[in-house]
Amino acid sequence: MRKSLLTFALAGCLFLLIVGAKWATFDRYGSPMPDWDQWDAEALQLLVPWYEKDHFLQHLFTPHNEHRVVLTKLQNLGLTVLNGQWDSRLEAATNALLHAAIAVAFWLCARRWVAVRWHTALFLLAFALFGFPLAWQNILGGFHSQQFWLLGLSFGAIVTLPFARTGSGRWWFGLGCAILVLGSMGSGMLASAVVFMVVAWRLLRRETTLRAAWLTLLLTAALVAIGLITRVEVDYHQKLKATTVHDFVFSCLRSLEWPLRDRDWAGAIVWLPWVIAAWRVTRAPRDQPDAAGVSPSPPAGSQTGQVIVALGGWVLVQIVATAYARGAGADYPASRYMDTLAFGAMANGAALAWLLSIARGEGDTAPRLARYAVALAWLIAVGLGLRAILEINLRYELPDARKYYNKAEGHMRRYLATNDRKQLAHPDIPFPSADGLVDRLARPSLRALMPLPVRAPLTMARATAATPSLAETFRANTAIDVDIEHPPRLGLSPATPPLDYTTTHGSFAPAGDGGTATGTWRSEPLTAPIGGWLKFETAGDLGVPGAGVSLRLLDPQTGRVLSEVAPTKRPGDTWRAAYVRAPHGPFVIAANDESSRAWLAFSPPVEMGVWSYRAWQLTKHGLLIMYVTAGVTLLLLVIAWRESRSSPRATV
Incomplete structure (x- = not known):
């Protein structure tokens, strides 16, 4: 060579x-x-x-x-x-x-x-x-x-x-x-x-x-x-x-x-x-x-x-x-x-x-x-x-440092999702004072730049035209500021910990609960301003072939499937992230449960910049x-x- x-x-x-x-x-x-x-x-x-x-x-x-x-x-x-x-x-x-x-x-x-x-x-x-x-x-x-x-x-x-x-x-x-x-x-x-x-x-x-x-x-x-x-x-x-x-x-x-x-x-x-x-x-x-x-x-x-x-x-x-x-x-x-x-x-x-x-011949007289x-x-x-x-x-x-980041991310994530100042009333926040942090985050231009994992999810609302009986298949669950010992788990299995910073939708229905076992949920049209990637938190049987559950992004005009949302492994009773490229234009989130035995739950998507995604992949x-x-x-x-x-x- x-x-x-x-x-x-x-x-x-x-x-x-x-x-x-x-x-x-x-x-x-x-x-x-x-x-x-x-x-x-x-x-x-x-x-x-x-x-x-x-x-x-x-x-x-x-x-x-x-x-x-x-x-x-x-x-x-x-x-x-x-x-x-x-x-x-x-x-x-x-x-x-x-x-x-x-x-x-x-x-x-x-x-x-x-x-x-x-x-x-x-x-x-x-x-x-x-x-x-x-x-x-x-x-x-x-x-x-x-x-x-x-x-x-x-x-x-x-x-x-x-x-x-x-x-x-x-x-x-x-x-x-x-x-x-x-x-x-x-x-x-x-x-x-x-x-x-x-x-x-x-x-x-x-x-x-x-x-x-x-x-x-x-x-x-x-x-x-x-x-x-x-x-x-x-x-x-x-x-x-x-x-x-x-x-x-x-x-x-x-x-x-x-x-x-x-x-x-x-x-x-x-x-x-x-x-x-x-x-x-x-x-x-x-x-x-x-x-x-x-x-x-x-x-x-x-x-x-x-x-x-x-x-x-x-x-x-x-x-x-x-x-x-x-x-x-x-x-x-x-x-x-x-x-x-x-x-x-x-x-x-x-x-x-x-x-x-x-070399010694060049003047180095020190013994070897x-x-x-x-x-x-x-x-x-x-x-x-x-x-x-x-x-x-x-x-x-x-x-x-990792323990500090975990705590600080949680406080920041809950504050940015709720605007509740008491979420920052903790010693582990990423700034010397909560008031100073609140003042800085009051700038709309700055808040719009927040990264994962502290960024607030996109606002996701159920489509008003959805059939009420079908919408009840996916029940909304909010666990923000609730009893941490006994949080609500609507639409989630008893072993699934609810997310404490956003509202999730899930199709899990215990026997005798009175909820429908199958159905479809659709959102109002959304847009992704950054245009990078979308991160969903998912639970249940999503991603299992033949399970009868799915989560998709659809074109709001034609209903064409833009992306399939699925994690790399079955989440089960835990939350597992699923990433998809954000569509360039408006899109609708559609969840479907066709099985009386399988179930899924999902969170609103959080945006992730293209280079943020690449940096995450490289560091991983x-x-x-x-x-x-x-x-x-x-x-x-x-x-x-x-x-x-x-x-x-x-x-x-």
Whole structure:
């Protein structure tokens, strides 16, 4: 297999492994429901201004806390407009693509910096750091794409801008990243600060000339100045700042020791590869610039070490900034910051592989035993830390998040179906206050965008022309605000739990109840404004061939069958969802029970956007994607290993 094709295939596998792992995590623990910060940054400052045409550009650049999350807003607005529905699952699924792309870019660059024998190790490290549910808040939170925009754009700026010829394509790419990253988070300007320091260092070492470097220095200094000038302080977050030297120092130490915890000395091991690489960079002979003031195309000579040190240095600056802004109490870093710390671990892994790749004839005087002792200590520290984080997240954090989402979804679903404020009088709601949530949901434009599973069903009324005796076959059951110990079960079997947020219709009739055993129910014509998919909750014998029960969507004019509604398995005494494409025009819901032994029950349909449906299908198959890709990856790695043994030994 050609080397370029093999590299491309492995890059694709790494991408799919990470995406599959993240999608599987969201499928098991996440929710499409907007949560906390989304009700301000996305609802009030993005969606309402867009759909109500209320000074959209002004709201787009309005800070959210200390950050101007312009890129996150634009991304999520694009997804909402495309989908016709506001869906955190769709946002999170897209975020997984961003993070996986960053991992692939890092791995592809690192392949050029180290010997071939370390490519597989870096591949596995990238999957572990970017694919495992470490920063679980960023995996489940659709609003958290700002973390990935910060990482990806900062990486692009640091890897390219300090080493590219001014005016070249790579230089413009790096400059574009440095500009755009200002719209990610408040610390976006730190990428330009690191680029400035790298270029200044190269200028002092005479690896470039002032003529070649002055524009990059000027522009990055200007971007840092813009970041400082547009910096925002909010009064309600002042209490989160580190106000003592103790809090600041130990907040830094507890980030440096990541992924270990409660081992303040561990940062010395976790960051040892970067420290050694930085020491080597300061001692390395300088590269000679060419006539245009640019040294050989990166990463060549000492540039490799400079890139790695710059990436790790950027993470260190982020740690310092976070310790200052969120260091009160010197607590362990929150989950949402762990993707940045994982990026730092990847930089240390690349530094370690680079150090192990340097031939002794090129100036490495350290004994081989010492080098491998450092590698072993680093691997043990990082491995133990990752194992501990995974155990905590999988045993406690993620299951607790799922429990919270279940409760919050129920409260939101009942409120949106009934407009009863007392449905939000609970601690587990997706906003700090019930009054604030009610105020936001009072906006018709926002309520129209609500996703499954909190969206109110379509209004479904029995056709007035229906024969009363036939209509009684399907009896309406409402269990909202009733005795939960003894809820009504009209039209439902005694073992079927009634839905507590809507009215259902069912044909179950106990012996001697006096109801008809067979009949038909038809609705008034309905329309689906979003035009995506319809979700019905069904119970009974629907979907069983020959059972004599059916649920269909009909053309209101001709009676033609538009869709058959049936779940993939017989629901029985439980509720099972059935999905059908929403008709483009009006439709009628028709339920038919022709059997005295079978029965069915159904709810009004709830709309689901086309891309919401696709995101649900993709996340549902996340594990399958990961397992299949893992098998392909194993085969490709065996091929790569065989080819590396048959080719001459690669050097840096």
